[in-house]
Amino acid sequence: MPREAADVSTVSKSQKSREAILESAAKLFRRQGYSATTLRQIADLAEIQAGSIYYYFDSKDAILDEVLDEGLRRVFNGVKLRLKQAGDASHRQKIALAIEAHLVALHDASDFTSANIRIYGQLPERLKSPHRAIRRAYARYWDRLLSDAQKAGEIRSDIELIPLRIFVLGALNWTVEWFDLSKKDAVQKLARRTESIIFDGVKR
């Protein structure tokens, strides 16, 4: 099973097929859910034969696994990267950046992230459990962000942080259900609006 790119400059044909499968799967999973998506649909969208999928993946489950993984990693990396560039911003600014990066990853960065958000809740245990670890890590990352802000007095001390984190991420994640991706700068605007509602609510 070919997993390494042959080269830096050249993307092997094989690599391309593999990615086409993954991207098609992500798109369909996102729109229709996991069990409503057939391998034949994935193959059609990737412009290969259904049987060929098994050259690259062991099973439909294995495709989902990779889609789910890729999805969360893109969000996580997007947020971490943005905050690394933040320098000495205030806590509120940092959280604002995290909100924007989370939303950008959700809406710009292909279907992987939104597929993850949308379908995870309805998956059977067997498919969920491999992803618990990263999900928890991402939650802890936000908890630290919020906790630092609270310690610095930028979030009221009577706010419980874990419900707050759930509330914030929930509000962000729900945007994939209705948000229109087409307009330029719309994500930035959405981010600022969201931050404003949340923050002016939690500040002392």
Added chain:
Amino acid sequence: MPREAADVSTVSKSQKSREAILESAAKLFRRQGYSATTLRQIADLAEIQAGSIYYYFDSKDAILDEVLDEGLRRVFNGVKLRLKQAGDASHRQKIALAIEAHLVALHDASDFTSANIRIYGQLPERLKSPHRAIRRAYARYWDRLLSDAQKAGEIRSDIELIPLRIFVLGALNWTVEWFDLSKKDAVQKLARRTESIIFDGVKR
């Protein structure tokens, strides 16, 4: 097709089976999604034979249709009923009551409401479209609530109301993904917390 209760005092056996099917379906749709749920699973949970389902419903789609409908109507009615009892409360108090009623319907009132919230987004057009009307009506109901509050000066005038409504309902709906229903009064607490975060953010 038997749709009317035979009597006010007695619930006919037939009526009971029909409801058992609906409740079983709602529970399973909520947990597993629509297409991952089989008629056999629904029949098992309702303690009847799979074939018997067709005595009450024309198709799997028809069951979903009713589950979806029931789900949103319960939320809508719950909210309307609560506000009718509100009397001359302030706008903020009215919205707080609406939030609580929405959450109560979502978490207390069986699986119909949460099934609706969870699976609607992944359904094919054919299954979504019959429900657009009520959904829009419910959205307009909230829009009026928020708009009245804004006119009365209880919401900042620079806040755009439609994004606000989406944000608020999104935050509420997302709670079905993680909220633990078991604890008493937990829903009330959640409602107050949510209202506080949102409101102290939007108030002037």
Added chain:
Amino acid sequence: MPREAADVSTVSKSQKSREAILESAAKLFRRQGYSATTLRQIADLAEIQAGSIYYYFDSKDAILDEVLDEGLRRVFNGVKLRLKQAGDASHRQKIALAIEAHLVALHDASDFTSANIRIYGQLPERLKSPHRAIRRAYARYWDRLLSDAQKAGEIRSDIELIPLRIFVLGALNWTVEWFDLSKKDAVQKLARRTESIIFDGVKR
């Protein structure tokens, strides 16, 4: 899953389908082996649809299981029944009867027995192991038959009994590979000839 006949006089339609599947499977397994036989072939021969097989059986493996079981039980019961009727025959006569009964079961009693003989050796462990117990019981039954004969002096004392049993059963079983079932009384003739060679040998 319906397993009991509804009645003594009437064979239910359901029971008939179940048996038709089993008989078709036995015939095809015998001729082509297990893995070369498709469910579609079984269904065609049983004059039902392939999907309908799953109303009666959980899997192809489950069909094989029952075919295998039925096959050996028919031989075993056939031999036991014949010997019960034998009364006070000599040991050699008893063994002669056992040989005949084994051959009759193998050739007359449908395809179950010969399917069992023919395909067992090439089956994967998973399919073999449930049948080890009966097979061993049948082997022990023959061992006792031969051992009694030896104790009574009707078999030379220098003959090792286990290799002898294997030899005898092997010679009998092999007949399914070439024997023509069509002629009347052919099985009886074959049985007598086999018994004669085994007991008396071929030398003058």
Added chain:
Amino acid sequence: MPREAADVSTVSKSQKSREAILESAAKLFRRQGYSATTLRQIADLAEIQAGSIYYYFDSKDAILDEVLDEGLRRVFNGVKLRLKQAGDASHRQKIALAIEAHLVALHDASDFTSANIRIYGQLPERLKSPHRAIRRAYARYWDRLLSDAQKAGEIRSDIELIPLRIFVLGALNWTVEWFDLSKKDAVQKLARRTESIIFDGVKR
């Protein structure tokens, strides 16, 4: 298609791969049967790629063909060679040697012979027919052996030879189903025992 050895002293790499395929196939056919064996399994065992098999063979059928052929020729040659060395032995001694040579070929000489014995009966006509000729020739060879013995008075005149030949070869062939190859001299012992039963019988 490379079929000739390049050289007497050197076995070309190509030749080695070809033989590795054949040997792997024989081993797997013997254990699992023809249709349960995949080209991928054969390739794995031969330590090449599945696609490469087609450099040496036209099809799976073609591999079987050669395995089958090789198998019977090894038995046939083994028996002929042994009898050529026999000199002026008695007929019974000659048959004893044939029995031993047949068993040696079956158990010592790799998987080709036992694969042939085990799977031939379940093969479709198309795969059987090319091998009828050699099989018949081998049968005739045994018939002559037995007929000579009968003419010389070493086999009772009332024994029909063709059923006898089938019986004897059947008894020998069946040993592949159960015989343990590991012990030294076990085959010789088995051969002597078999010859004794056939010639002298088991009675005292």
Added chain:
DNA sequence: TATGAATGAGCATTCATTCAT
């Protein structure tokens, strides 16, 4: 001399649906 990539027909199995009773 050999292989990586892909194919497509076919497989066991599932499932919504039907219908005589």
Added chain:
DNA sequence: AATGAATGAATGCTCATTCAT
């Protein structure tokens, strides 16, 4: 009012086979 029996289209998956390189 309900079911047992059956269907057939579709699903995830396998596998012998092909072919450019």
